[in-house]
Amino acid sequence: MKFDMNKALQILERTPQVVEVLLKDLDEEWIINNEGADTWSPYNVVGHFVIAEKTNWIPRIKAITGDNSNKKFPPFDRFGMFEDSKGKSLGDLIEEFKRLRMQNILELQNIVTNESVLDQTGIHPEFGEVTLRQLLSTWVVHDFTHLSQIIRVMAKQYKEATGPWAAYLSVVQ
C-alpha cells in the first residue's frame, strides 16, 4: 500500500481504543508481567505510547514543516515513560493516550492541508533525510509494533501453561 492520509488516520485514530479494549480491567498479572530483565510490560508499553505522543511525533512533524531552517529532529527518549508514568495507573495512562492522540491528530490535520506537504523533509539523527510521508507511515507502523508487543508479552505469560502446544504457537517463541 502507498501512504494515504485517510487510511493512515483510520489506524492512528483507533489505536488508543484498541489498547483500551485489550487491557482495561485485566488482572494485574497480565498488565505488569514482562518478557524478562530489561523488557517492557503492557503497562510500560502504554506509557511509551504516551511519551511518544508528548515528545516524538508532533515535534518531528514540526521540525519538517516548520519555518525553522533547522530540520533536525529533536531528541526522543524512548525510555522516558519510566519517569513519566510514575504514580499513574494503567487507566490514567490509557485516558492520557486517548486525549493526546486526539489532540495530535487535530494538529496533524491542521498541518497537512494538501498533498505536497507530505513531500517536505527533515533530518533523522541516524539515517538522514526523510519525508513527512515516511514519518507518518512510521507513526502507523509504530502503533502496530507496540500493539503487537503488548499481545506477545501477554501470550508469553501462558507459554508454560500450554504444555506441548507451546512448540506450535509462534507468538510465544
Add this chain to the structure above:
Amino acid sequence: MKFDMNKALQILERTPQVVEVLLKDLDEEWIINNEGADTWSPYNVVGHFVIAEKTNWIPRIKAITGDNSNKKFPPFDRFGMFEDSKGKSLGDLIEEFKRLRMQNILELQNIVTNESVLDQTGIHPEFGEVTLRQLLSTWVVHDFTHLSQIIRVMAKQYKEATGPWAAYLSVVQ
C-alpha cells in the same frame, strides 16, 4: 503465570471486541491484503476465529470431559474458513465471532464447575495426552497468536512507505 479460569476468561471474553475495534470500518485495503501467496489477510483470520469457535474448541473440550471413552480430538480443518466465509462481509464475520464466543464461554462455564475438571485429559492427534488446562491455555494463546497476525499483516502493508525506518521496525521484518 499459571492457568487461572478467571484470568483466562478475561482474555477470551474480550477478543471479539478487540477484533471489532481493530478492524471495523477500515478501508478494504487494510482488510483484504495479505503477506503474499498462501498467507492470510485480516479477513481470513477473522474467518479462522469463527471456524475454530464452530469446530475446534468446544468439540475438543467435550472430547476431554464427555462420557465417551474415546478421548481423541475430532479433526479440525484450520483452512475451513475459505469455504465457511463465502458471501460474508467482515462485519458479518465479526458479529458471528462475537455471538459464537459468547455461547462457547457459557458452555465452558457449565462444563468447568470445579478445579478438578481442568485435570481431565484428551488425546491430541500429534502429541498425545493433554489436559483441559493446557487446552484452555492454548485457546487464550491462540487468540493472541491471531490478533498478533492481523496486526503484523496490516503493518507490512506500510513497510515500503516507511522508507529507511523499515529496518528498525521489527513487526515488518
